[in-house]
Amino acid sequence: MKITPLSGFPEWLPEQRLVEQLLLDRVRRQFELFGFVNIETRAVEPLEYLLSKGATDKEIYVLQRLHAQEDEGHAGLGLHFDLTVPFARYVAEHASKLSFPFKRYQIQKVWRGERPQKGRYREFYQADIDIIGQGELALSHDADIVRVLHAVMGSLPLPPMSLSINNRKVLEGFYLGLGLDDRMGVLRTVDKLDKIGPAAVGELLRKEHGLSAEVAGQVLALAQIRSEDLGFIEAVRALGVAHPLLDEGLEELRAVMAACADLRPGAVAVDLRIARGLDYYTGTVYEGTVAGWEKLGAVCSGGRYENLAAMGGKRKLPGVGVSIGISRLLGEALAQGALRASRPTPTVVLVALESEARRPVMERVAQALRDRGVACEVFDRPIRFGKQIEQALKRGIPYVWFCGADGAPDEVRDLSSSSQQPADAQSWQPAAERLHPQLLSQG
Amino acid sequence: MKITPLSGFPEWLPEQRLVEQLLLDRVRRQFELFGFVNIETRAVEPLEYLLSKGATDKEIYVLQRLHAQEDEGHAGLGLHFDLTVPFARYVAEHASKLSFPFKRYQIQKVWRGERPQKGRYREFYQADIDIIGQGELALSHDADIVRVLHAVMGSLPLPPMSLSINNRKVLEGFYLGLGLDDRMGVLRTVDKLDKIGPAAVGELLRKEHGLSAEVAGQVLALAQIRSEDLGFIEAVRALGVAHPLLDEGLEELRAVMAACADLRPGAVAVDLRIARGLDYYTGTVYEGTVAGWEKLGAVCSGGRYENLAAMGGKRKLPGVGVSIGISRLLGEALAQGALRASRPTPTVVLVALESEARRPVMERVAQALRDRGVACEVFDRPIRFGKQIEQALKRGIPYVWFCGADGAPDEVRDLSSSSQQPADAQSWQPAAERLHPQLLSQG
Numbered sequence: 076m077k078i079t080p081l082s083g084f085p086e087w088l089p090e091q092r093l094v095e096q097l098l099l100d101r102v103r104r105q106f107e108l109f110g111f112v113n114i115e116t117r118a119v120e121p122l123e124y125l126l127s128k129g130a131t132d133k134e135i136y137v138l139q140r141l142h143a144q145e146d147e148g149h150a151g152l153g154l155h156f157d158l159t160v161p162f163a164r165y166v167a168e169h170a171s172k173l174s175f176p177f178k179r180y181q182i183q184k185v186w187r188g189e190r191p192q193k194g195r196y197r198e199f200y201q202a203d204i205d206i207i208g209q210g211e212l213a214l215s216h217d218a219d220i221v222r223v224l225h226a227v228m229g230s231l232p233l234p235p236m237s238l239s240i241n242n243r244k245v246l247e248g249f250y251l252g253l254g255l256d257d258r259m260g261v262l263r264t265v266d267k268l269d270k271i272g273p274a275a276v277g278e279l280l281r282k283e284h285g286l287s288a289e290v291a292g293q294v295l296a297l298a299q300i301r302s303e304d305l306g307f308i309e310a311v312r313a314l315g316v317a318h319p320l321l322d323e324g325l326e327e328l329r330a331v332m333a334a335c336a337d338l339r340p341g342a343v344a345v346d347l348r349i350a351r352g353l354d355y356y357t358g359t360v361y362e363g364t365v366a367g368w369e370k371l372g373a374v375c376s377g378g379r380y381e382n383l384a385a386m387g388g389k390r391k392l393p394g395v396g397v398s399i400g401i402s403r404l405l406g407e408a409l410a411q412g413a414l415r416a417s418r419p420t421p422t423v424v425l426v427a428l429e430s431e432a433r434r435p436v437m438e439r440v441a442q443a444l445r446d447r448g449v450a451c452e453v454f455d456r457p458i459r460f461g462k463q464i465e466q467a468l469k470r471g472i473p474y475v476w477f478c479g480a481d482g483a484p485d486e487v488r489d490l491s492s493s494s495q496q497p498a499d500a501q502s503w504q505p506a507a508e509r510l511h512p513q514l515l516s517q518g
Numbered sequence: 519m520k521i522t523p524l525s526g527f528p529e530w531l532p533e534q535r536l537v538e539q540l541l542l543d544r545v546r547r548q549f550e551l552f553g554f555v556n557i558e559t560r561a562v563e564p565l566e567y568l569l570s571k572g573a574t575d576k577e578i579y580v581l582q583r584l585h586a587q588e589d590e591g592h593a594g595l596g597l598h599f600d601l602t603v604p605f606a607r608y609v610a611e612h613a614s615k616l617s618f619p620f621k622r623y624q625i626q627k628v629w630r631g632e633r634p635q636k637g638r639y640r641e642f643y644q645a646d647i648d649i650i651g652q653g654e655l656a657l658s659h660d661a662d663i664v665r666v667l668h669a670v671m672g673s674l675p676l677p678p679m680s681l682s683i684n685n686r687k688v689l690e691g692f693y694l695g696l697g698l699d700d701r702m703g704v705l706r707t708v709d710k711l712d713k714i715g716p717a718a719v720g721e722l723l724r725k726e727h728g729l730s731a732e733v734a735g736q737v738l739a740l741a742q743i744r745s746e747d748l749g750f751i752e753a754v755r756a757l758g759v760a761h762p763l764l765d766e767g768l769e770e771l772r773a774v775m776a777a778c779a780d781l782r783p784g785a786v787a788v789d790l791r792i793a794r795g796l797d798y799y800t801g802t803v804y805e806g807t808v809a810g811w812e813k814l815g816a817v818c819s820g821g822r823y824e825n826l827a828a829m830g831g832k833r834k835l836p837g838v839g840v841s842i843g844i845s846r847l848l849g850e851a852l853a854q855g856a857l858r859a860s861r862p863t864p865t866v867v868l869v870a871l872e873s874e875a876r877r878p879v880m881e882r883v884a885q886a887l888r889d890r891g892v893a894c895e896v897f898d899r900p901i902r903f904g905k906q907i908e909q910a911l912k913r914g915i916p917y918v919w920f921c922g923a924d925g926a927p928d929e930v931r932d933l934s935s936s937s938q939q940p941a942d943a944q945s946w947q948p949a950a951e952r953l954h955p956q957l958l959s960q961g
Contacts, residue, residue: 078611081595084560086608088615089622092557107864108888110895114535117527117641118561118627122584135584140577140631141565141596152524153584165529168521172531174913176898179532184561188583198560213898215877222881226888337882421550434658438665439780445551445669452553455619455656470617 083189083197085406090419095200095405097416097514098231099182102202102399105227106180109219111204114179116161118186122151128160134188154186158203158398163384166207166392175209176216182401194371194403205396207383212393214327217359217379218334220395221343224363224375225335227399232516233413236374238363239301239346240331243356243378244324245311246347249297252318253290259354260284265298266350273299298348305329307345324358331359357381361397371407375399417513418471421450423505424487425467426476428454436478440485443500444476448510451476464490473509476500526632526640528849533862538643538848540859540957541674542625545645545842548670549623552662554647557622559604561629565594571603577631597629601646601841606827609650609835618652619659625844637814637846648839650826655836657770660802660822661777663838664786667806667818668778670842675959676856679817681806682744682789683774686799686821687767688754689790692740695761696733702797703727708741709793716742741791748772750788767801774802800824804840814850818842860956861914864893866948867930868910869919871897879921883928886943887919891953894919907933916952919943 080086087095103113125135136154155161158181166173182202189195204223206216221238228236246265250258264279273295280291293314300310308325328345335343351360358379365374377397384392408414424444426437437453444451452472454463460477467475468490475488476498487498523529530538546556568578579597598604601624609616625645632638647666649659664681671679689708693701707722716738723734736757743753751768771788778786794803801822808817820840827835851857867887869880880896887894895915897906903920910918911933918931919941930941947953 078607080611081560081562081564084562086560086611087558088612089555089557093555095558096556108891108893110863110865110893112532112536112863113539114532115530115538117524117529118629119524119527119641136581137584138579138597139582141580154581164521168523168529169531178895186561198562215874215896215898222885334877334881337878337885420553420555422553431658434777435780438777442665442669442780448551450551450553452621453658455658 081197083191083195085196085198085402087409090416091409093416093419093512094409094414094514095401097512098405098408098414099200099202099401101230101514102227102401103180103182105223105230106202106204108226109178109223111178111180111223114162114165114181115183116155116158116165116181118154118184119152120155120161120164122153124164125153125156125160128163136186136188156187157185158183158201159205159396162203162205167384170392175207176212177207178204179207180204194400194407196402196406199400199402200405202399202401203396205383205394207392207394209390209392212395214330215334216395217327217331220359220361220377220397221331221335222338224361224397224399225338225342228363228365228375231404231414232514233404233408234366234368235342236363236365237341238343238361238375239349240328240343240362241345241347241349241360242324242328242358243350243360244320244358245328246297246324246350248318248321248324249311249314249316250294252316252321253293255284255286255290255294257284261286261294262350265294265348268298268348300347301344303341303344305332307347311347327358351376351378355380359395365404365407368407371403373400374404412517415515415517417508417515418473419512420470420472421512422452422470422472423449423509424451424474424476425463425470425472426451426453426478427460427463428457429478429480430457433478433480440476440478440500444503447501447504449503449505464488474505524640526634526638528639528641528845530852533859534852536859536862536955537852537857537957538844540955541848541857542643542645542844544673544957545670545844546623546625548666548673549645549647551669552621552666554621554623554666557605557608557624558626559598559601559608559624561597561627562595563598563604563607565596567607568596568599568603571606579629579631599630600628601626601644602648602839605646605648610827613835618650619655620650621647622650623647637843637850639845639849642843642845643848645842645844646839648826648837650835650837652833652835655838657773658777660770660774660838663802663804663820663840664774664778665781667804667840667842668781668785671806671808671818674847674857675957676847676851677809677811678785679806679808680784681786681804681818682792683771683786683805684788684790684792684803685767685771685774685801686793686803687763687801688771689740689767689793691761691764691767692754692757692759693737695759695764696736698727698729698733698737700727704729704737705793708737708791711741711791743790744787746784746787748775750790754790770801794819794821798823802838808847808850811850814846816843817847855960858958858960860951860958861916862955863913863915864955865895865913865915866892866952867894867917867919868906868913868915869894869896869921870903870906871900872921872923873900876921876923883919883921883943887946890944890947892946892948907931917948 138152186198277291280286349362356378360378362373363375375397379395382391383394426441441451441453477486479485484497486495488495581595629641720734723729792805799821803821805816806818822838825834826837869884884894884896920929922928927940929938931938
């Protein structure tokens with residue numbers, strides 16, 4: 076039978092997977108440092124539910140059993156295509172057992188039957204955080220999301236992230252102030268700015284939406300406002316449009332930016348062209364790119380929403396959250412060679428095997444090291460020590476251990492310096508940075 | 519829309535998921551201490567391939583795209599039902615880039631469309647290790663598997679595991695020595711011992727397989743041999759059956775038992791009724807149960823095989839491996855209340871919020887603690903401190919931090935003792951056992 080890779084289903088070699096593991100460990104660690112608790116949802120949801128959640132533009136993978144018996148009710152399950160939709164169902168199902176505000180993180184694979192292309196897979200990891208309130212949720216959490224993203228991306232040895240934020244109330248309020256009717260249509264056209272440029276968008280606004288040149292100019296001018304401080308407020312005011320919702324949006328944006336003033340300069344910028352998920356978000360929206368990797372598109376995005384789930388629950392569940400495209404980030408990092416692990420194996424020490432007869436001695440040494448947290452293997456076959464050292468070098472193992480015979484002390488060889496020292500398995504420690512593989516930038 | 523749980527797709531509350539995470543962390547840590555490297559395979563395999571790998575008795579979930587276009591070649595994908603079959607495909611696909619012996623661990627969910635029952639799910643976690651050689655693989659690795667399982671189960675705060683081993687050559691050789699023709703059939707009948715007892719098995723051996731009372735008695739006598747030391751050899755010899763393959767099997771079993779002699783007494787026992795996966799394993803076989811949880815069935819199992827993958831590769835890939843049923847173990851532990859986390863949240867410190875105006879001060883303290891590895895949240899709203907302390911207690915957060923005003927020092931309150939001390943966010947450390955949630959037995 077012929078073995079061929081499946082397009083869109085990335086699989087990594089062990090040393091690449093180690094990079095992914097170390098990256099996921101760091102993301103998890105940062106989420107937990109901010110007090111987010113973890114959940115995992117099942118991979119499947121009722122198809123009817125997936126379709127009710129705006130899945131029209133996603134290609135859902137539907138499950139069927141090979142030997143299905145009709146009465147077993149398996150019909151109508153699909154693989155989840157994101158982590159927000161299962162999260163909404165999870166909260167609706169378990170709300171009475173959760174405490175609010177509920178801060179959860181979720182790192183799982185999702186599946187989409189889309190055409191694979193750069194940065195787009197059919198199976199990929201997402202890492203989501205959301206903060207959900209019951210009835211209400213303080214605006215301070217919108218700044219929390221910026222802080223977490225800043226910390227997560229800052230913990231990765233990658234180029235810095237540019238995080239842009241906007242507020243849907245600013246766009247909606249501005250358009251209301253201009254007296255526009257088809258505000259969603261205008262938003263969708265403005266959303267094409269990156270693709271087709273301001274001249275083409277301006278033409279569409281005039282020809283398709285019937286806007287006057289002046290109004291189209293104001294819509295375009297708004298979308299082109301960007302600032303790393305509070306200067307955006309004056310820039311919007313200068314356009315001379317007024318509406319209470321615009322005021323509300325500007326005040327929210329100001330508060331979020333002010334709350335993040337202690338982060339590194341440029342860590343977050345207001346960019347009024349950002350819209351994200353047109354019919355879901357109602358306040359702050361987020362979009363992050365890696366500096367120099369703009370062609371990859373957003374590596375994280377999200378926003379504030381009025382109600383997590385319209386699932387018949389009694390109370391509104393307002394929330395704010397973002398999703399990090401782990402596979403998109405990792406795929407690009409691996410393709411560029413931007414990330415690597417300090418070594419390809421967890422093993423710290425290879426215990427040289429002198430002879431099969433003495434193997435029990437070597438196994439005891441290995442277990443003594445493991446009991447003290449030092450990852451350890453006993454060599455496979457009693458070939459000559461030079462060959463065993465070669466194998467350790469080839470596999471990136473930093474130390475080789477030699478068990479002393481006839482009362483002689485054990486010795487440990489540091490393969491980076493070729494120095495060899497007497498050592499005791501009950502007390503020896505490797506250099507701290509070699510205890511675990513480290514995530515490093517390739518450079 | 520009505521939200522109902524899906525039978526067979528377990529989902530855990532955050533505090534239960536934390537137990538699962540801590541359990542998986544420990545399993546992963548032990549695997550790595552023994553030098554196993556991690557891989558993850560995609561969730562899907564070609565249906566044709568799954569079916570060629572003995573999937574007849576498993577219910578495979580087949581994928582279909584909702585809006586499939588016929589020319590896109592999506593037909594014929596199924597979700598994997600174990601981790602061995604994808605591993606074999608992975609090794610065949612990437613063999614030239616792997617180094618052998620290849621020691622890999624793999625912890626992923628698998629899917630089976632079976633009828634859910636106690637200990638059986640439709641979606642569940644397995645944790646697999648395998649050691650694969652190219653051409654040959656030393657017998658010492660069969661003992662490695664015992665050591666890893668012993669270490670993994672010993673690292674969990676659960677009742678001790680009883681690990682039983684056998685060797686397929688012992689059974690096959692003994693039956694050959696008896697001159698049996700339908701050795702697989704006899705094996706399958708003997709495999710029912712636990713279910714129907716020796717009398718019924720004896721009757722089946724005589725009536726269905728046409729064995730004489732004497733031969734049936736010998737088959738049964740072999741299956742009832744169990745020993746925690748090397749006594750099984752004499753017990754088998756006493757049955758008076760001879761065959762070279764029997765000798766080979768007994769010698770292999772002896773060697774594995776001898777190599778594990780340093781483990782705690784009873785950690786591993788020879789049990790000649792263990793057969794496992796009838797047509798796949800060719801040497802050592804393993805089966806582990808948790809003491810007192812025998813009704814749950816095996817929580818880990820596996821064995822030695824001649825060739826990982828009959829996939830057209832040039833060289834034989836002999837291996838030995840086991841699979842740990844993580845969800846089965848966790849499901850029972852949670853149902854019994856046998857495992858818990860020391861607290862339900864990663865958060866170590868809740869920073870009390872005095873007023874929205876002073877929030878920036880509190881955020882700076884929180885980030886200073888996080889930068890030093892202390893998980894930290896700033897409280898949501900500036901309600902009175904007594905209420906904030908109550909919330910911390912309710913959520914299981916061990917410390918509350920109060921930021922001093924007007925030059926007064928900060929103070930930290932230990933909620934377990936209600937003692938409050940001056941503290942500096944640049945140097946304060948929580949009690950070591952409170953830095954992370956711990957996995958504990960409930961008792």
